[in-house]
Amino acid sequence: MPALPADRSEAVFADFKPALDDNQARVEAHRCLYCHDAPCIRACPTSIDIPGFIRKIATGNLTGSARTIFESNVLGMSCARVCPVEVLCVGDCVYNHMGVPPIQIGKLQRYATDHAYRQGTRFWQAGPDTGRSVGLVGAGPASLACAHRLRRFGHAVTIYEAREVLGGLNSTGIAPYKMPADRAIEEVDWVRSIGGIEVQTGVNVPTDLGWAELEQRHDALFIGIGLGPDSRLQARGEHLQGIHGAVDWIERMKLGKVDVSKVQTAVVIGGGNTAIDAVRELLGLGVSYVKLLYRGVEAGMPGYAHEWASAKKEGARVVWRVQPLGFEGHGGRVTAVRCMRLDRNKQPIEGSEHTIAADLVLLAIGQGKLGGLVSGLDGVQVEGGRIVADAAGATGRPGVYAGGDCVNGGQEVVNAVAMGRDAAVAIHSFLSAGGR
């Protein structure tokens, strides 16, 4: 894996939620009520024993605390930083019912997992060799969680990844004030330190390596190919310079450099979490005027309310009920977004056309689905571009499993980890029962 440049754009960001020191962690851990059958556990997609790991922080058993976290979520270090805890574990803390500030679970998880990373504790070794082999397509959180669990069972594992950088969106897409790319990559190395997780990068499946060949090489497959490129508006002028897909732009900002020094007005189109991230990132990079364009109003935004609240504090502007129609430019560069106003039912209001000045435009209106890539695998169902898999990750084709964004359509890292982990258990059952 190539080293990341030190002067990449994301390096200017500081932690939005700073780490707890020893005293803060101890005091916070002692506040936890240690609920039985705790709502925070039920709110966690990976079902981490949260009261259990917090009690271990309180007693000073930090290594045991980290083990409890990683047992359920081997990507617990990054999830501690990137999980939207406000709507998951912290949102369900019983203290919310008491009008008392809920336990800062994400920060405590970060405290324990950072300790384990600093100590270099690995916790698990690969199981005895079973002689069976699993191929995983994509090197994102779902595949990494799946591969680690498969190695604990003793199966041989090979990950095929199109990019040179491993970690998927965890490395290329997380807002840098939550986690910079090098931490995600450090996590990949930590996961791989169990040994025996072979990786082949620069491999596009199925163009470079077909499904038939993969099935021949391996006893089972796991598909964790995530989502495709940013969706486009298909509007006039979209080819102009200065117009980018948000996911693509964020990846370049995180792994390399983007130059926003001459940008006067940046416009982000969309209302989801990628759009809000992009707004906050542009503001953080020093763009003084950043405007969100959204078709609805605040109450209907699909992005998290707590993220949007932070964006507003940081100076985000917004135009509600507006539909981009196209782009105007000068000398091949974008200068404005041509828009139309929408009514309450998101229908265009006649005669409301106007322009909004912009010299940088990020499109955050979704990503393509990659279900079409599995068309060569008979029996694997695809619906609306998503691969269809059951709760254990099994597709309609024996021995082929799938998880993460390519199945759920794009959720959190922690959802992908849970799906990858559970698929590994199902694959192990399949192989143990003599499958393929």
Place this chain on the structure above:
Amino acid sequence: MADLTTTCAGITSPNPFWLASAPPTNSGEQVLRAFDAGWGGAVWKTLGQPIQNVSSRFGAIQYRGVGGVGFNNIELITDRPLEANFREIAEVKKRWPKNALVVSLMVESREEWKEIIARSEDAGADGLELNFGCPHGMCERGMGSAVGQEPVVNERITSWAKEFATKPVLVKLTPNVGDIVPHGLAAQKGGADGVSLINTIKSIIGVDLDSLTPRPMVGGRSTNGGYCGAAVRPIALHMVAALARDPRFRLPISGIGGITDWRDALEFLLLGSSSVQVCTEVMLRGYRIVEDMIEGLEGWMDARGFERLDQLVGRSVPAFTEWGELDLNYEIVAKIDADKCIGCQLCMVACHDGAHQCIHPGTELTAAGVRVPVVDEAECVGCNLCQIVCPVQGCITMAQVDNGFAPATWNEHVGHGATLRPKKGSHG
């Protein structure tokens, strides 16, 4: 406004809050500052043949992030020249004539007791406290708890002190005994004007897990110390109450042991103390805590209609009795307020694992999305455990049940066959 003036063993002070004989009363400069802060009295750090101390001297228990819940020390009596102590006692007494200034004493021979009592009274002491309690260091030299643990020696030295003293004599008792009552009676027999208790409990506060040495560490070794602080309060309360309810015991009591605030002090007063002594909380938080102690006690007395302290001293003693006199037919059950419940399930797991398996998981969510556990009142034994673990004030209450059975104690049952209600929670 309630009057906090108290007289304990003939020693009067403007309020019942005295500093116990300990590091906070080591010097005149300290006691002057303490009286400035509002303390009603002070028992001077024990005088005797000045000793040499070790370092370190203190150890503490940390619980849930808070240090000092339990505390111990291996410091001995005064290490300052007696002349300096007496000079400062005279100075303090001159500047604070109405505050109680008691001098704690610990020497060996009859002659020594005679001399040090005379010098203390010459300096202006309002009373004398005989330190028969220290469980570390001095007891190895035949003093402190070595005296307090032997009723005959206790009585003899007390009678010497009474022979020489013109001021009231308090005997400070050690808790390092099986039953406190014979020791209180020995002091009474020796002629003491009152007792103060408890002194510290013989203890090892902990072991340092890096050096594997018990704490507090003195050059790679340690020794047993005197345990005190909030954690010892229940033991002290029992010993005070055990003396207060004994019909043979008639002396006033100065209560000591884990008092941190006015509520704690009030408990000692209600169980028979006419003054209280504080050390550890002052060591941890400073003399300034007394302002709240005075205000809190006054406020409570005003709210409850008490005008003078003697109206409440010993007020709770009649309700303290032996187990065999408790009404076995009195029945309470737990009630959970669904509107207050936050769904932590702590009562449920405590009842299942630590009590009588009568609180069960709720099956439905409230409008607020909370799963409220359900009490099986037919099996609830009314043990209080659920109420103890509940983090929400007023969420779990213990409600009395009218079961139709007349009150009946165990003594009445075995004595003349009084009828007892059927047992609950034994799961047949």
